[in-house]
Amino acid sequence: MASSYKIPSSEPQLLPVGTGAEARNVAFVAHPAGNPGIFWLPGFMSDMGSTKATAVAAWAxxxxxxSTLFDYSGHGRSSGAIETGTIGRWLEEAEAIFTKLTQGPQIIIGSSMGGYxxxxxxxxxxxxxxxxxxxIKALLLIAPAWDMTEELMWKRFPDDTRHAIMADGFFRQPSAYASPYMITRQLIEEGREHLLARKPFDPGRPVVILQGLQDADVPASHTQELKTFLTGDKxxxxxxxxxEHRLSRPQDLYLLFSELAALL
Incomplete structure (x- = not known):
């Protein structure tokens, strides 16, 4: 099990991303070793110190x-405020970390928003x-929150929450995992520029998806629908x-690493 692994010790470093008013420092930890490498993408309001992230680094x-782990801006050790975060900004950071810091073949593991x-x-x-x-040799997605800002936020919000977002520019959504999530109008509106929108998409490499049937945050039906427009036979x-949503119990991690080993 993951608890028996020795987690590599390394202080986060910073990678500058963006220019001018968009400049921010993205914290990352890279453990250079053999290939293929593991590239970890965390979820919304999560960071590279989470149970699954540290277990993945230890397993690798x-x-x-x-293994390469990082925090989105406004999260963990990275600079910036969560209020300025958008899907586009976090995608830009993921691309910068991947293209500038990883080498050779990689398997991407994405949890929740990280799967998206x-x-x-x-x-x-x-x-x-x-x-x-x-x-990118394969994707391993854990409860992938595809089109999160539209499908799992905006469309599920009651009218009073939508009104608050449009009128005030934000809404503090209660969370079972941490302090309330800051949902901004910018997050919702900018997110519409990055939708998969149910359009057929062939990843062209193996995609393994782990989904809890008791997940209240990313319902199983949402993930089942993803499988209908990811084309190809992989x-x-x-x-x-x-x-449930986190899938961080010992048995969940055992399944995660069994599938990861198979992809390797």
Missing amino acids: AARGLS ISLLLLRKLLRDRPQDAAR VKLIEIADG
């Missing part, structure tokens, strides 16, 4: 594999940087009957 280290950004990153690299896209959906 125990097998002599490299994993798909956006692959789509963007296939279009703009095919040589970097070719280094998408595998594994549903965990008693699994």
